[in-house]
Amino acid sequence: MKHGVSPDTFPPRSHEAKRISVVDAAASVFCREGYAGANIDLIAAEAGVSRQTVYNHHGDKEKLFMAVVRDLTERCNAGIFATIATFPDQPIDLEADLIAFAVRMNRNCVCNRDGRFLRKLIQAEGERYPELFAEWREQGPGRTWSALAARFARLAYAGHLSIEDPDVAARQFQALVNAELQITFMLGGMPTEEEVLRSATNGVRTFLAAFVARKTTSVRQAALAPA
Amino acid sequence: MKHGVSPDTFPPRSHEAKRISVVDAAASVFCREGYAGANIDLIAAEAGVSRQTVYNHHGDKEKLFMAVVRDLTERCNAGIFATIATFPDQPIDLEADLIAFAVRMNRNCVCNRDGRFLRKLIQAEGERYPELFAEWREQGPGRTWSALAARFARLAYAGHLSIEDPDVAARQFQALVNAELQITFMLGGMPTEEEVLRSATNGVRTFLAAFVARKTTSVRQAALAPA
DNA sequence: ACAAATTTAGACAGGGTTGTCCAATTCGTC
DNA sequence: GACGAATTGGACAACCCTGTCTAAATTTGT
Numbered sequence: 001m002k003h004g005v006s007p008d009t010f011p012p013r014s015h016e017a018k019r020i021s022v023v024d025a026a027a028s029v030f031c032r033e034g035y036a037g038a039n040i041d042l043i044a045a046e047a048g049v050s051r052q053t054v055y056n057h058h059g060d061k062e063k064l065f066m067a068v069v070r071d072l073t074e075r076c077n078a079g080i081f082a083t084i085a086t087f088p089d090q091p092i093d094l095e096a097d098l099i100a101f102a103v104r105m106n107r108n109c110v111c112n113r114d115g116r117f118l119r120k121l122i123q124a125e126g127e128r129y130p131e132l133f134a135e136w137r138e139q140g141p142g143r144t145w146s147a148l149a150a151r152f153a154r155l156a157y158a159g160h161l162s163i164e165d166p167d168v169a170a171r172q173f174q175a176l177v178n179a180e181l182q183i184t185f186m187l188g189g190m191p192t193e194e195e196v197l198r199s200a201t202n203g204v205r206t207f208l209a210a211f212v213a214r215k216t217t218s219v220r221q222a223a224l225a226p227a
Numbered sequence: 228m229k230h231g232v233s234p235d236t237f238p239p240r241s242h243e244a245k246r247i248s249v250v251d252a253a254a255s256v257f258c259r260e261g262y263a264g265a266n267i268d269l270i271a272a273e274a275g276v277s278r279q280t281v282y283n284h285h286g287d288k289e290k291l292f293m294a295v296v297r298d299l300t301e302r303c304n305a306g307i308f309a310t311i312a313t314f315p316d317q318p319i320d321l322e323a324d325l326i327a328f329a330v331r332m333n334r335n336c337v338c339n340r341d342g343r344f345l346r347k348l349i350q351a352e353g354e355r356y357p358e359l360f361a362e363w364r365e366q367g368p369g370r371t372w373s374a375l376a377a378r379f380a381r382l383a384y385a386g387h388l389s390i391e392d393p394d395v396a397a398r399q400f401q402a403l404v405n406a407e408l409q410i411t412f413m414l415g416g417m418p419t420e421e422e423v424l425r426s427a428t429n430g431v432r433t434f435l436a437a438f439v440a441r442k443t444t445s446v447r448q449a450a451l452a453p454a
Numbered sequence: 455a456c457a458a459a460t461t462t463a464g465a466c467a468g469g470g471t472t473g474t475c476c477a478a479t480t481c482g483t484c
Numbered sequence: 485g486a487c488g489a490a491t492t493g494g495a496c497a498a499c500c501c502t503g504t505c506t507a508a509a510t511t512t513g514t
Contacts, residue, residue, distance in 0.1 A: 014511070015460075034351060037263030039501060050462045055503070119413070124261060124351040126414040133414060141410055168429050171406045179402035180395070183368055186346070187353040187360060202395050203402075210437035241481070241490075266471060277492045282473065 019057050022047045027068045031120045031188075035065060035128070065125075066132060072118040073136050079109045080144045087151040094160055095208055102177040102200035110178070111190055120188055145170055162213040169211060176203035246284050248274045254295045258347045258415075262292060262355070292352075293359060299345040300363050306336045307371045314378040321387055322435055329404040329427035337405070338417055347415055372397055388438045396438060403430035 025047035029038045040061060044051040058064040083105050088097035109115050126133045145167065153166040163169045180199035184191045252274035256265045267288060271278040285291040310332050315324035336342050353360045372394065380393040390396045407426035411418045
């Protein structure tokens with residue numbers, strides 16, 4: 001029954017699969033009920049395993065919670081970097097390209113299951129585990145903001161935008177693009193595809209109105225003249 | 228009797244003052260520990276009353292929680308409307324006036340004790356009490372957004388700004404002004420005065436760059452790209 | 455088919471919480 | 485000073501949850 005080359009899949013088949021199943025169920029329950037309100041029996045039931053198996057794999061409610069956060073952080077970061085890689089460095093239609101990028105980012109990273117879960121856990125339990133969320137902050141926003149800022153800096157250098165501080169511009173881009181989804185996010189809801197598109201469209205238009213290489217505030221250095 | 232000296236500070240002292248004290252302590256504990264993790268003994272201790280008094284006043288953990296949310300919503304709304312009343316309708320220096328307004332809004336409504344507590348309760352428990360938070364949504368954002376949008380519409384009508392949709396502009400103003408405080412808010416922290424000022428300054432500058440004398444409203448006609 | 459490892463169900467102790475009841479005490483008022 | 489209402493502290497039962505343990509059942513590799 002061994003298909004092809006499976007160097008280390010002997011135990012993990014039912015072993016590792018159950019571990020993942022437990023972490024997934026735990027993420028769902030922790031988000032729904034909060035850390036204190038989550039009970040292991042429910043997590044076990046939702047994962048389709050016995051309570052003892054949960055303890056065998058993760059030892060502890062707190063350790064399980066940590067595993068959940070690390071797992072979500074890792075997956076979310078991977079998704080964000082993958083999406084940033086699709087940033088329109090050589091835009092054809094700058095507005096359309098940035099809108100499409102913003103929609104991708106929201107659909108694949110911010111609004112999907114992992115993104116919503118991670119955000120909720122950070123909001124609800126962030127203060128209780130300072131070191132854990134300090135780690136998230138470094139690995140997550142700390143690096144993704146920089147990566148996004150670098151892309152905007154490149155757009156500016158190529159003459160498409162007039163940006164004074166790329167870090168500020170990147171944060172404002174995110175803020176604008178999500179401006180109309182704030183309340184939905186706050187309640188943990190999932191915006192419709194149409195809401196995401198509308199917010200992104202309005203946000204990108206305002207962003208471009210402010211940053212398109214034509215005016216305004218302080219143009220410190222020589223930049224390529226806009227067409 | 229006591230009508231001479233303190234008209235109303237003595238009688239409510241024991242009864243109503245304790246009620247308020249309980250609600251305040253409950254807000255703090257619910258935020259710190261989450262609904263499930265909050266225990267009535269701690270709330271009572273923090274309020275300086277006995278546990279029985281908590282039950283006498285509010286009857287139930289759930290009723291107490293509801294009272295806390297309603298209380299916070301009411302106070303926050305009052306503060307927001309009071310601050311919106313200070314919107315610069317006849318600006319002298321538009322940029323400076325809008326920055327000052329944004330700082331006021333953040334300091335007095337968004338970052339103060341009530342604002343942070345309410346935001347955290349909504350984020351953490353919003354899904355568990357749909358009707359309660361639907362009410363908050365109507366009374367709160369539903370009305371404050373409109374009020375703010377009306378002020379921006381007036382600015383536009385007076386020729387200071389060029390705004391297509393005042394509701395969108397109001398939301399984007401808020402988003403821009405808070406752009407650099409997102410992570411602090413997410414972790415329930417309190418930004419420094421300087422951070423608030425910097426975020427407001429950067430946000431208002433971008434906002435004005437986009438909305439001052441903008442004639443390029445609808446340039447686009449291209450299709451919205453799929454992902 | 456056999457043996458080792460894993461999973462399961464259930465029982466269980468220890469700890470903690472909610473909400474009630476009650477007697478004693480304090481507080482505000484007449 | 486005395487009366488009534490509110491408050492207090494403590495005891496209390498019912499319940500829930502965590503984490504451990506055990507013996508039986510199941511899976512997995514050889």
